[in-house]
Amino acid sequence: MLVTRLGAQAFNPPAVHRTEPTGTRLGLFGFGVRGGADLVSSGQLAFGMTLDAGNLALARLRLRPSAEFGFTNGANTYNGSLEAVYRFQEDGAALVPYAGAGLAVRGHADCGSDPQCPTLWVNAVLGVEVRYRPAFNWLVEYHGLDLFRHGRLYLGLTTRRGG
Numbered sequence: 001m002l003v004t005r006l007g008a009q010a011f012n013p014p015a016v017h018r019t020e021p022t023g024t025r026l027g028l029f030g031f032g033v034r035g036g037a038d039l040v041s042s043g044q045l046a047f048g049m050t051l052d053a054g055n056l057a058l059a060r061l062r063l064r065p066s067a068e069f070g071f072t073n074g075a076n077t078y079n080g081s082l083e084a085v086y087r088f089q090e091d092g093a094a095l096v097p098y099a100g101a102g103l104a105v106r107g108h109a110d111c112g113s114d115p116q117c118p119t120l121w122v123n124a125v126l127g128v129e130v131r132y133r134p135a136f137n138w139l140v141e142y143h144g145l146d147l148f149r150h151g152r153l154y155l156g157l158t159t160r161r162g163g
Helices: none
Strands: 025-038 045-056 058-071 077-087 095-108 119-133 136-145 150-159
Touching (some): 058 095
Antiparallel strands (some): 025 150, 045 058, 095 119
């Protein structure tokens, strides 16, 4: 009896190098909620929410629509913003600092009777996300509203993009 050993063919798959996608990609990639206080004017309490709506030309340059509501200490206020935010680290990093700017429509509770309401403001954003769980981050964020004439400091929780 003739027995021949057959050798198994070794297959080593090529290494996968993940690169950040480039180009504009729009969609719903995450969301966040935050609460804080107005630092400059009346000291209102503020609540906000934001969406990660995609990349603008670079993977780290994100389109971020958001809404903020201020209440207590005066008339209730609202902002609707559209911001471009640059993230200085990849999404998988333990700390992700970011900065950006955008435009906001600002109003208040009696906006219908105020001829100067609503107004258009230029905003600045500075913040950092800290990894909490694989899909969630804590965030600390400063919003410089109306070219830093008003400011809000927020603490919140946001989702992390998946791979």
